[in-house]
Amino acid sequence: MNSRLDKISLEAVEKRYGPHLIFSGVSFEVGKGDSVCFWGPNGSGKSTLLKITAGLISASAGKVKYASRTKTGPPAMYKNTIGVVAPDVLMYEELTPEENLEFTMNARGFKRDSEYEASLFARFDLEDARHEQVGNFSSGMKQKFHIISALAHKPSALLFDEPSSYMDLSGREQISRIINEMKSEIILIIATNDPEEKDWCNEYVELCN
Amino acid sequence: MAYIGLLISFLWMAGVLAGAFYFSPSAEILGETSRIIYFHVPVAWICVLAFCMSFWFSISYLRTRRAELDVNAEVTARLGLWFCILATITGAVFAKSAWGMYWNWDPREVSITVILLVYMAYFGLRSSVPDPERRMKLSAVYSIMAFVLMPFLIFVVPWIYSSLHPDTIINVQGENKLLDGRMRMVFFFSLAGFTFVYLWMYRISARIEKLVRRKEGWNV
């Protein structure tokens, strides 16, 4: 069994690209039911901070800790308990959504829950596109599928980077409905410039240049 | 202190030069051209030493991720590259006079050329990774992989190419007959002298490189 993620904490996290400092001294702690927004102007490092939090890139200094009830560890230990949507976390365009999910679930070592997956596709009106190649999708449809694939393994934390980009009004509504339903059960982190997305969160971390 | 060390190594190298051309006799078969061993062999040795050092710094870098270790690895590799070129040229000069051709596909010639290619690839890689952290990481990985697979080369080359190198000719009759006492003395003095010079060059270049990086805002 996958132990459930209860807490994500950052301690004095700092990121440099070579000699250039992006940000420093970022510390916060989020637990189940909390929702945090990374807020700040372009180039302030929101996406970078989100990727550091997700364990996709390492911090130049400081620590990222994930904790369940029993143990604390680096993000890599809990990678199967988080769902990430970001502009550079993409799915395979030559494959269909179905095949993509088969890959991600098998690679994680999980059994698929076909009922749950079907309900996700239904909620985003993508049932008809399930067996078409992702490469033929419109940007909005791709984004919807990225969200579906971030939810497919029932993660206990969601890390979203501008989740509703490319989406029309109905798409935005679908996301906000899903997020509001899940919010109390999961950890939610959103990096965004969009006031609407910011409103989904209760707290925020502000970054400046 | 540093000046005294510099003075000693200067005098030492002057001694090596004098020893190589006046003190030491010329070898029996090879004649006057044999004097090149006091320069060619130490230079080739430095080349191998630099290769090992850059391997060591690369491992330490991957373990600790401290940028100054990457500077050390780069500096020692750059010196290694120069010494490698020198070793290849001096080797070719000697080969021309001893065996009649600049290039003979001798095992050592092949091995040193491969090390040269590794160094060139290493710097090719460094110059094509713009992100500094990636550059440090990837070049360390490449340097380690090249070092780990190098024994295969050392092992396999003699299979494929037969050797013309003096020591293999000499060693057929047992101990180094060609090197008499005086020659051996000058040879080891030269080896030590070149190692000094190399370490001195390494220290200076590493200091310069670190100053340059510090000026750019790096924490080294």
Add this chain to the structure above:
Amino acid sequence: MIQKRKTGATNTLNYAIKILAVIKKDVQAEYRARYAVNSVLLFCVTSLAVVSFSLGGTVKDPGIQASLLWVILFFSAMMGLSRAFIKEQDRGTMNTLRLVCEPGQVFIGKMMMNFILLVVVMLIVTPLFIVLMNIQNIHVGYFASVMVLSAAGLSAVCTLLSAVVAQARARGTLFPVLAFPVLIPVFMVAVKATEKAISEPSPWANSQMLVFLGCYAVVSVIGGSYLFEYVFTE
């Protein structure tokens, strides 16, 4: 909460299933788009044609024949095997791999995929080469062992270097520059051993060459999987 797969009950089997997922995905994508297979096969066939048309039946020396075969195979490998990670990097799927897989799983999966690709290339190039070069006495068993063992070493080294090159610029030219000095031992021994396989009646007398290729493969797989972790995690 999603259940972890319990099929084999053993960890090894679960790990094998996770690796297979990576291979299966690559095979599916390759089947749809045929990036590597198309370009590599076209390249192989073209270079084979260049070599055989320019030489005709004039080359009888097994040493030269073996070298020509390996020059073709080497450059085909350079073309095809570098794509393993370049494609992922360019399409933005590298982070997806980082999220769903462990480094070892990715390395082994990609290496196996490269191995399969290389064996396919060899299966197509070598028979054609043998026919076009008019090679008569060929010791199939020894020849096949040389090919398979060299392919193992090549694919391990190329998989690691593909991941290295994927994060750099000017990858197309950089890849062979990085790979060649490291692959020289395999290259030299493979040429020699191939020469034995097409010239000597009992090449098994040279089985130390196979042992050498095997050792190289083992060391490069171990070294590669260890170093890959550093390349893969950012």
